[in-house]
Amino acid sequence: MDTLPRYAVPTPRTGTAALGARRGSGSDTAPETPGGLLARKLGNFVDLSDQEREVLDDLVRQHRQYGPREHLSLENGHSRSVSLILEGSACRYKILPDGRRQILTLFIPGDLCGRCLPDLDLGDESIVTLTAATVAVIPRQAFAPIIESYPRVARALAWNAMVEEGVHREWIVNIGQRTGYERIAHLFCELFHRLAAVGLTQGLRCELPLTQGELADALGLSAVHINRTVQQLRSDGLICLRGRELTILDFAALQSAAMFDGQYLHLSQAARRIEAGTMRTYPDL
Amino acid sequence: MDTLPRYAVPTPRTGTAALGARRGSGSDTAPETPGGLLARKLGNFVDLSDQEREVLDDLVRQHRQYGPREHLSLENGHSRSVSLILEGSACRYKILPDGRRQILTLFIPGDLCGRCLPDLDLGDESIVTLTAATVAVIPRQAFAPIIESYPRVARALAWNAMVEEGVHREWIVNIGQRTGYERIAHLFCELFHRLAAVGLTQGLRCELPLTQGELADALGLSAVHINRTVQQLRSDGLICLRGRELTILDFAALQSAAMFDGQYLHLSQAARRIEAGTMRTYPDL
DNA sequence: CGGTTTTTTGACGATGTTCAACTCTTGTGG
DNA sequence: CCACAAGAGTTGAACATCGTCAAAAAACCG
Incomplete structure (x- = not known):
């Protein structure tokens, strides 16, 4: 802690440009379509074909997008839908009886809040947005035909969930050690x-x-x-x-x-x- | 913390009976067969039929059981098998470069160490036994036909994994708050x-x-x-x-x-x- | 501009760590 | 069966980390 390399503090004043607010405004190759955001995410696990990308794009496009940019509470307990974050951020948290709150997961654009598979009752866990956000609310059943027809997409979705678990385990290490x-x-x-x-x-x-x-x-x-x-x-x-x-x-x-x-x-x-x-x-x- | 109800400390000296060592020795209705242990666990999520129980029992019986009761390391990184704990206990952990260790998961009899689905590379996570243990090492592919033919068992296995995740999230709350x-x-x-x-x-x-x-x-x-x-x-x-x-x-x-x-x-x-x-x-x- | 949220600061106390020694138990081999 | 070694539990003292309370300054929003 004390033996870290130290530097002079230049505090670069680069002006307060709105970061991440505008899509494709100077950020490194942002995707153009909403579904592209999901496709990009799943592309971390599987190389998706153009057709697979299109299916995902349709899925997102077909389902209502709350918007543009408001604060909201994305369900608690077992909901029948999954929210894809398009803009903004959200978190999953749990509150103890005496009010202490623990944030469990951070969701950023491209993240799916909730499972695509039938879920257990999540008890006292809730999801809310942290900033103004745009989300696509996709009923869980809408994933079924895709999972059926596109096994590679299904695999990517499963892996995506596993990575989320891996992040949870890393958080345990982080907070614990x-x-x-x-x-x-x-x-x-x-x-x-x-x-x-x-x-x-x-x-x-x-x-x-x-x-x-x-x-x-x-x-x-x-x-x-x-x-x-x-x-x-x-x-x-x-x-x-x-x-x-x-x-x-x-x-x-x-x-x-x-x-x-x-x-x-x-x-x-x-x-x-x-x-x-x-x-x-x-x-x- | 200080306002807890206090009692005299009777320290009941009931003799040092070996707890949990012998199966069915006075413990509340312990299962008789090794597979019964798994069936009982999954029974928390689905009411299993006799046939489903038998399939699970066969699965466990057919795969070699390390035994009787030794300390061992149950794989690290991505292994191709899942270990069912029959006796004893194990844990999953992660070690930081400077030696600090965080235990992530505790496994007790009836628990499956590792996923039944194709898994991602788990990186630097390892699983070892905490006590002398007996485990059944089941190759992941052995689950495939069961998942295929018995959807209720498949669902129970998936839920079982989700509960494990839920425990992880509760641990984050525990350690964090x-x-x-x-x-x-x-x-x-x-x-x-x-x-x-x-x-x-x-x-x-x-x-x-x-x-x-x-x-x-x-x-x-x-x-x-x-x-x-x-x-x-x-x-x-x-x-x-x-x-x-x-x-x-x-x-x-x-x-x-x-x-x-x-x-x-x-x-x-x-x-x-x-x-x-x-x-x-x-x-x- | 006024009100609210967020960030910052100080002082103090509680919670938790480190180090080092000591005891107790447990398991092992003679 | 005992002696011994190794591991686990226990203790004390000094110290570091982190939390609470309360108030002020700054940033943000309509």
Whole structure:
């Protein structure tokens, strides 16, 4: 913690461009169609054919999209539908009887909230949006014919769910073993990788879809401690966080401070994109 | 924490009977056949027919059982087989580069280690036994014909996996939000419910398949702190823990201290058994 | 611009860790 | 059956991490 490489803090003031708000506005090759977002996500697991992509695109297009961009609660308990996030972000959480809240999952564009398979009663878990969001609400039964006819898509959907589980297990490691400093760094790494995978990063900049209070609920820390530790990360020259705009100043140092190994995300595409594209944008780091 | 009901500590010295070692030795209706263990587990989700039970029994019988009772490492990364625990216990864990270890999942008799569906590369996760154990190693492909022919069994297997996920999410809540005292209490509640569901409890007594050091790795605490907090639980009259033998002295108080709600375990049978049978064994509490 | 949310700060206390030593139990081999 | 070694549990003291409370400053939104 104390032996991390330190840098002067340049706090690059690049103006407060709305990150991730506009589709395809300078972000790295964002998909054009809503369904393309889902296709891109599943493309991490299977190379989809044009036909398969089209089927997914139709699926999303055919189902009503709440919009444009409002805060809403995406069901709790067992719902009969799955929500695909098109814009914005959401989270799954659980609340203890005395009010303590734990955020369990973060959903970003391209993520499916809920299972495509018949689900168990999820008890006291709920899903709400963290920011204004656009979602496509797809009844679960709409997946059935696709799963029937396109086994590769079915496999990709199953793998997608397994990756979500893998993320949960990594969160257990994160909260259980890492210090506050490492935890925050790790979450930032994870989020950046995932955002990069759906083209919602610009260079080493992205939108952080959480307030510090929500970060606290996700990482099992208090909001005050989050604040102080974020300042630590800043003064160590690892990140620049102002409002919702997160800039990673030293990706290598951040990842090593977090002991981050993105393997569990299974984001083949993102990894390549970050290494080959984004990283090179800041060759001096 | 400090406002818990307190009781005198009777430390019942009932002799050190080997708990859970012998099948059907006084434990509440233990199953007779190895496959019956799996059938009982899946029976939590679906009412199985005799034929379905028999198929599961055959599956387990046909595949080699390591035995009798040795310590072993049940694969790491992606293996092509699934291990059914028949006796003893195991855990899945992950190790950070600097040696910190987080236990992710506890496996007790009747649990399947690994997925029946084609799995992703699990990266750096490993499974080892915590105690001497007997397991049936079932190649994943052996499930295929059963899943094909018995959709109800397939559904139960899928639900079983989903419950495992639910447990993971509850662990995130546990480690993220609860204090050490509450965490330990919660794990004890969870374990007792699960052991009761496979008939490995006697009254309010069961075998705790973890050392205090392993408890620490599972709960994100240090071994020393586990020790001190367990003593707290003892002096509060909630439990009696000597060696591997755990006796719950005040189930209601333990559950309320842990804010435990067993719904996430989906152990319909166990819940009923504990309430109707075990709880009544100690009517004075 | 006014009100609300979010971020920041300080002081203090609680929770949890580390290190090191010691005891107790358990299992093993002579 | 005992002696021994290894592992597990226990203890104390010093310390680090993290939480709570309360208030102020800053950013955000209509």
